[in-house]
Amino acid sequence: MSYETIHFTKKDGVGLITLNRPNVYNAINYQLGHELTQIFEQIKEDSEVRAVVLTGEGKSFCSGQDLNDRTALAQAGEEIRLGDSVRSRYNPLITAMHELHKPLIAAVNGVAAGAGCSLALACDMRFITPKTRFVEAFVRIGLVPDSGSSYFLPRLVGLGRALEIAMTGRDIDAEEAISIGLANRLVSDEHLLEETMAFAKQLAQGPTMAIGLTKQLLYKGMEASLEDVLEAEAVSQEQAGKSSDFLEGIQAFAQKRPPQFRGK
Structure with a gap:
């Protein structure tokens, strides 16, 4: 199966998914969300893939929902029903990630904001660099966390800290992410993917x-x-x-x- 907004390769038992819309910092439009859901469903049945790494092409992991999708609907005079969008687009994706019976590690290069932050949190582990920032950006535009953030965030950092992060929408830098348990390992920019893949290979060779x-x-x-x-x-x-x-x-x-x- 061919994809336009993601790259997928597999080697040594590890499947590597790369978000591939670098010109918009890998923002999630309809096609990207659909293709991500498809690839996780494909990986679920692929016995050759025993561990998975998710990363982004270019300078960012994922900047969240592509707001151009919403702008186009508004300009066309169509009613924007965000609840329906979350149910049909994001919920199946996050469910597929969470129910994957294989280890899933995010190599978070650069910014993970909004739904992009949720994608990273839905992975089992997160490897980051000094340039990584997590941003629960929903509140910045008057929205609430979605795509699983309200489930994963308090489980990772505790309820009180999760409330403060979600209510302010402030940036969480790499040092804080490690200290509060939001990320697992901090590595150099140039070795992020190499070290994440090596760790995933180690898991893939396990039981x-x-x-x-x-x-x-x-x-x-x-x-x-x-x-x-x-x-x-x-x-x-x-x-x-x-x-x-x-x-x-x-x-x-x-x-x-x-x-x-x-x-x-």
Whole structure:
């Protein structure tokens, strides 16, 4: 399948998605949102892809919603129904990212603002550079956080800090992002993609079935009762225990050799 607003490559078990509208700082128009949803649905079924990296072409990760879409509707005299837009365009995308049973890492080059910030937060981890800025910019134009920001942000930084960030819409620089847990690793500009891909490759070579189950469990653990989480752990452990990776893991341990996991 060919795409116009994103690039997709895969190597060593890692799928690399690059937002490709650098002339508008990778702002999300209808086509970009649609193609992103498509590629995540494609990756879900692709056994060759065992980890995923999401980044942006050029100087920015993603500047958020392309407001030219909204301007065109207004100039045409059409009613702007943002709720319908969020439901049809962003919600399926964020759901596809969140439900992906593979590790998903954002290599956040430059600015991640508005829905672009939400995209980064919807990833499992974020690698950043000194030039990275996160901006919950919705309030700057009289809107509320969407595309999952109100779900992911308080889980990453805590409710009080999330309220302050979302209500002010202020920039979060790289140093603060690391200190408050919004980002995982700070690397140099020139090595961002290289280091993110190397980390993703490391995960891709691991027991990715167990990693996918772990991802589900930890998100569930943020909101479910202890009783429910304990049962979910038992169910997931049953699944993991029937995998070829578990058999390989214990055989490799007994034979004192590195395991060769297949993600199955």
